[in-house]
Amino acid sequence: MQTSRKSRQRTLVVGLILVGLILVGVFGFRAARAFREFRRYGPPPPLAGEPAETDVELIRDWMTIPFIAQMYHVPGRVLFKSLDIPEHNNKEKSLKQLNDEYYPEAEGIVLAKVKAAVLANQPPPLPTVPATPTLP
Numbered sequence: 001m002q003t004s005r006k007s008r009q010r011t012l013v014v015g016l017i018l019v020g021l022i023l024v025g026v027f028g029f030r031a032a033r034a035f036r037e038f039r040r041y042g043p044p045p046p047l048a049g050e051p052a053e054t055d056v057e058l059i060r061d062w063m064t065i066p067f068i069a070q071m072y073h074v075p076g077r078v079l080f081k082s083l084d085i086p087e088h089n090n091k092e093k094s095l096k097q098l099n100d101e102y103y104p105e106a107e108g109i110v111l112a113k114v115k116a117a118v119l120a121n122q123p124p125p126l127p128t129v130p131a132t133p134t135l136p
Contacts, residue, residue, distance in 0.1 A: 053071050053072050054122065059095075062094050062096065063095055064094055065091060065114070072122060073122070073123050078117060079117050079118070083110060083113050083117075095110045095111050098110050
């Protein structure tokens with residue numbers, strides 16, 4: 001009777017450990033997959049309706065073309081055309097990655113070309129609305 005009881009307890013403990021390991025494996029796999037998906041996306045885009053950024057000196061080599069295009073309100077295809085780089089398979093690459101891949105002999109050329117293209121293609125500033133006069 002004692003051995004039957006010990007055997008049942010041992011089976012229960014082993015079963016609970018296995019269930020715990022399975023749960024850890026399932027949720028660990030889901031967490032790893034979610035982390036990979038999270039890393040795929042870059043910084044969040046600016047809020048809709050925000051004015052375009054105008055200072056090209058804020059452009060850094062970690063930024064992507066679509067991010068710069070949205071931030072500065074310049075079409076991405078214009079920026080890719082100024083770099084003579086195909087848009088296909090290059091949207092998620094940073095300026096540094098594009099420079100290393102297409103212009104390895106010229107450090108920083110992609111950053112300089114993107115800054116020049118943004119300056120040349122910025123939309124005109126929105127007209128400012130004068131303050132409404134108030135009556136005394």
